Amino acid sequence: MTHNKHDRIWNTIAQIPEGNIAGYGHIATLAGLPGRARMVGKVIGLAPKELQLPWQRVLRSSGEIAFTAHSTMANKQAQLLRQEGVMVENNRVRMSIYQWQPTLEELFALGYEEPPVI
DNA sequence: GTATTGACTTCAT
DNA sequence: AATGAAGCCAATA
Numbered sequence: 229m230t231h232n233k234h235d236r237i238w239n240t241i242a243q244i245p246e247g248n249i250a251g252y253g254h255i256a257t258l259a260g261l262p263g264r265a266r267m268v269g270k271v272i273g274l275a276p277k278e279l280q281l282p283w284q285r286v287l288r289s290s291g292e293i294a295f296t297a298h299s300t301m302a303n304k305q306a307q308l309l310r311q312e313g314v315m316v317e318n319n320r321v322r323m324s325i326y327q328w329q330p331t332l333e334e335l336f337a338l339g340y341e342e343p344p345v346i
Numbered sequence: 347g348t349a350t351t352g353a354c355t356t357c358a359t
Numbered sequence: 360a361a362t363g364a365a366g367c368c369a370a371t372a
Contacts, residue, residue, distance in 0.1 A: 233369095251354090251355090252353075252354055252355085253354065253355065256354090261368095263355095263367060263368065264354090264367085264368060264369075265354040265355065265367080265368090266351095266352060266353085266354045266355095266367075266368065266369075267352095267354090267368070267369060267370090268353080268354080269352070269353035269354070270352070270353075270369080270370080272353065273353070283353085286353080287353095288353085288354065288355080289354075289355060289356085290355090293353085294353040294354080295353065301353080305353090
């Protein structure tokens with residue numbers, strides 16, 4: 229079981245399957261921190277490298293990469309996404325295609341006894 | 347204490 | 360589609 233906000237956010241992101249993506253706000257909600265989308269972005273950067281956090285799978289609610297188009301980080305994120313089969317165009321992906329829908333088991337792995345209200 | 351700053355979101359133009 | 364304002368909340372100055 230996790231014990232602090234950082235861990236909850238990290239663990240939630242770690243559940244996102246390869247080839248899927250999730251929004252910052254969505255991660256916040258799943259981590260039990262509704263309304264804290266901005267905190268998710270902050271906390272991702274604090275994750276220890278050993279976690280191998282799949283940070284590239286977290287995008288804005290619109291499907292847009294949070295970094296400015298063509299910036300170093302945006303390019304890196306797009307590359308990582310393409311490596312796992314996600315099509316990135318104009319600094320964004322199609323949410324309707326790739327958005328992560330957690331299964332009950334995945335929610336359970338996050339420590340929920342009942343699904344959170346989305 | 348107030349002000350500013352974000353890997354954000356939503357709504358209205 | 361693109362742009363802007365307002366809302367958001369924790370961290371920082």
